[in-house]
Amino acid sequence: xxxxxxxxNIQLNELGKLHHFLTLEGLKAHHLTEILxxxxxxxxxxxxxxxKVPLLRGKSIMNLFFEPSTRTRTTFEIAEKRLSADVSSLDxxxxxxxxxxxxLDTLWNLQAMQADMFVIRHxxxxxxxxxxxxxxxxxHVLNAGDGQHAHPTQAMLDMFTIRKHMGDIFDLKIAIxxxxxxxxxxxxxxxxxxxxxxxEIRVVGPKTLMPENPEALGVHIYHNMEEGITGxxxxxxxxxxxxxxxxxxxxxxxEFFKLYGLTEARLALAKPNAIVMHPGPINRGxxxxxxxxxxxxxxxxEQVTYGIAVRMAVMSIIMSNAAQLTQYxxxxxxxxxxxxxxx
Amino acid sequence: xxxxxxxxxVIDPAQNIDKxxxxxxxxxxxxxxxxxxxxxxxxxxxxxxxxxxIIPGLxxxxxxxxxxxxxxxxxxxxxxxxxxxxxxxxxxxPPDTTPVxxxxxxxxxxxxxxxxxxxxxVMPIGALTQALQGERLxxxxxxxxxxxxxxxxxxQPIQNALTLKNALEYTASHDIVVMLRCEDRQLKNNGVAxxxxxxxxxGLPEIPPSAETSALAxxxxxxxxxxxxxxxxxxxxxxxxxxxxxxxQRGLPITCDVAIHQLHLTEMDVLGFNSLFHVSPxxxxxxxxxxxxxxxxxxVIDAVVSDHTPIHKDDKxxxxxxxxxxxxxxxTLLPLLLKLVNDxxxxxxxxxxxxxxxxxxxxxxxxxxxxxxxxxDLCILDPHGYWTLNPENMVSEGKNTPFQGWEFIGTVEQTFxxxxxxxxxxxx
Numbered sequence: 001x002x003x004x005x006x007x008x009n010i011q012l013n014e015l016g017k018l019h020h021f022l023t024l025e026g027l028k029a030h031h032l033t034e035i036l037x038x039x040x041x042x043x044x045x046x047x048x049x050x051x052k053v054p055l056l057r058g059k060s061i062m063n064l065f066f067e068p069s070t071r072t073r074t075t076f077e078i079a080e081k082r083l084s085a086d087v088s089s090l091d092x093x094x095x096x097x098x099x100x101x102x103x104l105d106t107l108w109n110l111q112a113m114q115a116d117m118f119v120i121r122h123x124x125x126x127x128x129x130x131x132x133x134x135x136x137x138x139x140h141v142l143n144a145g146d147g148q149h150a151h152p153t154q155a156m157l158d159m160f161t162i163r164k165h166m167g168d169i170f171d172l173k174i175a176i177x178x179x180x181x182x183x184x185x186x187x188x189x190x191x192x193x194x195x196x197x198x199x200e201i202r203v204v205g206p207k208t209l210m211p212e213n214p215e216a217l218g219v220h221i222y223h224n225m226e227e228g229i230t231g232x233x234x235x236x237x238x239x240x241x242x243x244x245x246x247x248x249x250x251x252x253x254x255e256f257f258k259l260y261g262l263t264e265a266r267l268a269l270a271k272p273n274a275i276v277m278h279p280g281p282i283n284r285g286x287x288x289x290x291x292x293x294x295x296x297x298x299x300x301x302e303q304v305t306y307g308i309a310v311r312m313a314v315m316s317i318i319m320s321n322a323a324q325l326t327q328y329x330x331x332x333x334x335x336x337x338x339x340x341x342x343x
Numbered sequence: 344x345x346x347x348x349x350x351x352x353v354i355d356p357a358q359n360i361d362k363x364x365x366x367x368x369x370x371x372x373x374x375x376x377x378x379x380x381x382x383x384x385x386x387x388x389x390x391x392x393x394x395x396x397i398i399p400g401l402x403x404x405x406x407x408x409x410x411x412x413x414x415x416x417x418x419x420x421x422x423x424x425x426x427x428x429x430x431x432x433x434x435x436x437p438p439d440t441t442p443v444x445x446x447x448x449x450x451x452x453x454x455x456x457x458x459x460x461x462x463x464x465v466m467p468i469g470a471l472t473q474a475l476q477g478e479r480l481x482x483x484x485x486x487x488x489x490x491x492x493x494x495x496x497x498x499q500p501i502q503n504a505l506t507l508k509n510a511l512e513y514t515a516s517h518d519i520v521v522m523l524r525c526e527d528r529q530l531k532n533n534g535v536a537x538x539x540x541x542x543x544x545x546g547l548p549e550i551p552p553s554a555e556t557s558a559l560a561x562x563x564x565x566x567x568x569x570x571x572x573x574x575x576x577x578x579x580x581x582x583x584x585x586x587x588x589x590x591x592q593r594g595l596p597i598t599c600d601v602a603i604h605q606l607h608l609t610e611m612d613v614l615g616f617n618s619l620f621h622v623s624p625x626x627x628x629x630x631x632x633x634x635x636x637x638x639x640x641x642x643v644i645d646a647v648v649s650d651h652t653p654i655h656k657d658d659k660x661x662x663x664x665x666x667x668x669x670x671x672x673x674x675t676l677l678p679l680l681l682k683l684v685n686d687x688x689x690x691x692x693x694x695x696x697x698x699x700x701x702x703x704x705x706x707x708x709x710x711x712x713x714x715x716x717x718x719x720d721l722c723i724l725d726p727h728g729y730w731t732l733n734p735e736n737m738v739s740e741g742k743n744t745p746f747q748g749w750e751f752i753g754t755v756e757q758t759f760x761x762x763x764x765x766x767x768x769x770x771x
Contacts, residue, residue, distance in 0.1 A: 023420075025544070102658060103660075125547045125663065125664060126616030127547065129616050130616065134660075146662075147546055147547075148548070149546035149547070150546065184546055187544075216540040216543040216544045217543060265480055
């Protein structure tokens, strides 16, 4: 097996630009800013509508969902269609691809059907990277969520939403409330916020839902909700999964809401212009009170719209990087031939 | 055939020998060590071992040989070849075969195949419970009669404390060592990586150290209560080393081992999701690695094993958590051990003892030393030979090694099993 297995930056091409989009870890601020700026260009500033553009005409994108998802998959499909790509979506039962051979065979078969890009969701952490290591060099992989590892497009749309409302992420204090330990979204959010140099990232919740090694993520842990959100600019509420109750990590939704639910009274502790975010779908009365979810500081539904534009941005950047790389390689080989002839 | 191996540095921890001298073999046995041959000994052949080391053939307490069943790669024929290429001449194979080695029939099958291969001494370990299910006891007397040198649950420890207590109590009267892997399945909770910095960053399901230590605490109590001779396999945590040290101090009849990769790799190696680093128990923190090495240096850890697990390529070509855990380790046990001697201050005698005399004593078998009349199982090393590991050159059918590209000093030049040369390094 080649040494690129352990290379952390297989998502960058030889020009240092995005070739795959697997995780935010290891990316530079300019990579993220480019995504945010491109996202902006897809949204009509007056109507908030998303334009249809012919950027990916003739390109074939396959959405491979090894784990069920309706929302993420739909946003990806819409984004792909707005880019005029040819779209096919496949739900693949993990059980049918238990053996390694058939998992990669599935991938290679689909690749042979002239796929240019795979959008992959899988229950195993590291799955997107695994696929990226085994696709042909001209094929791109976009991570739509792998296990508890990363969900970079979701995090980027959150960054976009923050930037839209707060101007710049630099110097902001952000509190992320809820299940941090098991959430791929939060892991990616934290990485994005760190890269964009947020002033302080706090994670708030009971010990069972907090990472054991917060220093590995560069976050501050708060077990008390009031302390955790006091003075912050952004509150991100994380959806609480049912499994957390059945595995005895927290006693009940009711108790969670009592301790960590976002109420109007608690929201008043944050900065007056603070925004409230949630990757959705929300559990009213579990993570968040309806009055807050539907209130003036909530940007929850905007996030959904931006999700389409962000995914369009990532896909169009990747495809234009690919075109740029091809041009660069052609020029390089022309130059090399010329040099050889001179010699 | 009588052979004199002359002028080599003979290292035998069992006899506390480390000197440049001659070694004499006769009819498959060791006939003597010293400047002068034993009385009446005239060699048919002489082998000059100037500048070489001669050590007893290694005894590996845990190596999977791929047979019976197709779950793992390789066969007894291929994996014993791999063993002797790594200087190992005695191998214990755990019972997690297909079918499970919980019967006389499987034990005898293993022995028969090993005799046919005639490359190394294969010692089956019997399953403590039927099909390793952790419920009903295997026929322990029959397994022992058939030649099992120990009993274990491989990587499937008994979860039910009462079942384990009964199993230990019953086995206590059979004078056979029980090997215990400590792992609480609930605390493991389908985890695949050590709960630490790396799992937090990578979002890999975690295995806390308590999955090992809480099970070890329980097992130590039950061992004490039943008085059985127990051996603890493949420790991975610093706290486990302390607990074993404490228990030994109190006089419990216990021993333990560590897998060689735990002394070189840590959780940091998992950062790239490379499934070659997926092992069970998981690679743990730097502090754990250091504590394990100290445990070996101070004698708390008695033996080092390869935990050889040859895996088909397809079973590693999967996302980290779905890949089969394990490393193909027979050919790197001795090189990695010598690396600890060369680079990390491990005493040479201690290192060799941990793979020869100590494991042999744990099993109460007459091997792992160069004593007179013992089987002439030995290995001739070039202590200065430099080489780089290329998985394609491995003898084992399992090419799943995370040590690709590592540089080693010390090559196995020749291995003798029962006085016969069974391996000669093709590069010498």
